[in-house]
Amino acid sequence: MAQRGTFYAGLATAAVFIVLEIAAMSMLKRASALQDIWINRFSHNVMAWTWGGVSNIRNYFSLKQQNDVLAGRNYELFKELQRYKEMEKTVIAISRLDSLGFRSRFNYIPAEVTAMGTNSRHNYIILNKGREDGVAPGSAIITPTGVVGIIYSVDKHYSYGLSLLNDKVSVSARIGREGLVAPLSWDGRRTDQAVLHDIPMHLSVAEGDTVWTSGVSSVYPADIPIGTTMGSRLIDGAVNIVDVKLFVDFAALRYVIIAENPDRAILEEMTR
Amino acid sequence: MKRGHFILVYIILMVAQIIVNNYFGLSRYLLISVLPALILLLPRNMSTILAMLVAFATGFAVDFFSTGMLGLTSVALVPVALGRRLLVSSVFGDEPADRDEQITIARFGLPKVVLALLLCCATFFLVFVWVDSAGTVPFWTAALRWLLSVLVSTPVGLLVSRILRPA
Numbered sequence: 449m450a451q452r453g454t455f456y457a458g459l460a461t462a463a464v465f466i467v468l469e470i471a472a473m474s475m476l477k478r479a480s481a482l483q484d485i486w487i488n489r490f491s492h493n494v495m496a497w498t499w500g501g502v503s504n505i506r507n508y509f510s511l512k513q514q515n516d517v518l519a520g521r522n523y524e525l526f527k528e529l530q531r532y533k534e535m536e537k538t539v540i541a542i543s544r545l546d547s548l549g550f551r552s553r554f555n556y557i558p559a560e561v562t563a564m565g566t567n568s569r570h571n572y573i574i575l576n577k578g579r580e581d582g583v584a585p586g587s588a589i590i591t592p593t594g595v596v597g598i599i600y601s602v603d604k605h606y607s608y609g610l611s612l613l614n615d616k617v618s619v620s621a622r623i624g625r626e627g628l629v630a631p632l633s634w635d636g637r638r639t640d641q642a643v644l645h646d647i648p649m650h651l652s653v654a655e656g657d658t659v660w661t662s663g664v665s666s667v668y669p670a671d672i673p674i675g676t677t678m679g680s681r682l683i684d685g686a687v688n689i690v691d692v693k694l695f696v697d698f699a700a701l702r703y704v705i706i707a708e709n710p711d712r713a714i715l716e717e718m719t720r
Numbered sequence: 721m722k723r724g725h726f727i728l729v730y731i732i733l734m735v736a737q738i739i740v741n742n743y744f745g746l747s748r749y750l751l752i753s754v755l756p757a758l759i760l761l762l763p764r765n766m767s768t769i770l771a772m773l774v775a776f777a778t779g780f781a782v783d784f785f786s787t788g789m790l791g792l793t794s795v796a797l798v799p800v801a802l803g804r805r806l807l808v809s810s811v812f813g814d815e816p817a818d819r820d821e822q823i824t825i826a827r828f829g830l831p832k833v834v835l836a837l838l839l840c841c842a843t844f845f846l847v848f849v850w851v852d853s854a855g856t857v858p859f860w861t862a863a864l865r866w867l868l869s870v871l872v873s874t875p876v877g878l879l880v881s882r883i884l885r886p887a
Contacts, residue, residue: 460769461768461769461772461802464773465772465798465799465802468772468776468798469795469798469799471776471791471794472776472779472792472794472795472798473791473795474791475780475783475791475794476789476790476791476792476795476851477791478790478791479789479790479791479792480789480854482854482856483789483851483854485854486851486854486855486856489855
């Protein structure tokens, strides 16, 4: 009780002191122009210091939020970097084969997307390269960042392809560089996802693994990145399917590469 | 009777200060003030708030009747009143307050009274010189002014204590 009384007395003393000092300062401000300027400057400095302190405290408590934002950005940049690294590996591998004089299994033809559909279960893509440019039906449509589809028919100057966002298109894919090979197709749910089918139940697939083209088919070149694995789920109590987040952004797609395998007819004939 | 005598002498010394301010400007480096001593020698049982009000009124009166700037003396004198109790208990101990003893040289000895006066004057002139110079005077000039004023006003304050508290 006595302590509380002392506290209030101290508080009252401090309040009276401040009031008297402010009163004296106010009189001084009116009495002298020099002191007026000096007191104004001094009070501005005090206010600036106080506001700066308040701002620092506020910034300190918002650091967690800013950290979360930065961590999110960091993650996005990391993913972007990984994607470019993988692209670089692919480009280097292709250019190395070229420089060593190896004849690639595929002929690559750059093309531009003329039209494309993404709104149905049977989406198509039309490219500005056709028969005269060396495009043949059954050629793969790829980008350095993923698989786009397959050429279905060709005109003199244009070609019509089935997009990967078409449930009739299936790509032979491999999880990781040396991992499991399984067919990949679109399940029609999202334009940025596809699924890997027929994964045996006893094999577990880690989330975040990169999915590549396997190269075992005659259509798609090997080691073209397709996407990354997401969750897996059991189908019919027999096999797993794995969701794959696609690298290709179909909504923003403009330039593609047509990979045409000149030996495809021979290979298909042999497998019949 | 004692209280009436104290108030009378207090007012006379305040008038003396006004006269000094108005007619005895010795140097721009030297200020003479009996006001810190007057505040120190206020009755021991006076509360800090009352002492601050007395200090403010004293400063106001001195400034009003002097050619100085209104508010300057009050600004410097109120902090002296604020720290008075702490200073007195630190220098003289807590006993005088309990027994309502006043500060006199005869009771506490010359060194303690000089020390208390020195601290009061130092506080007063620190604020006074700082506010008066308003950042326009070089630091060492202000420091010299403060030092000379403290060194001169402390003995003057000692004289005031003999007049105000003769016993």
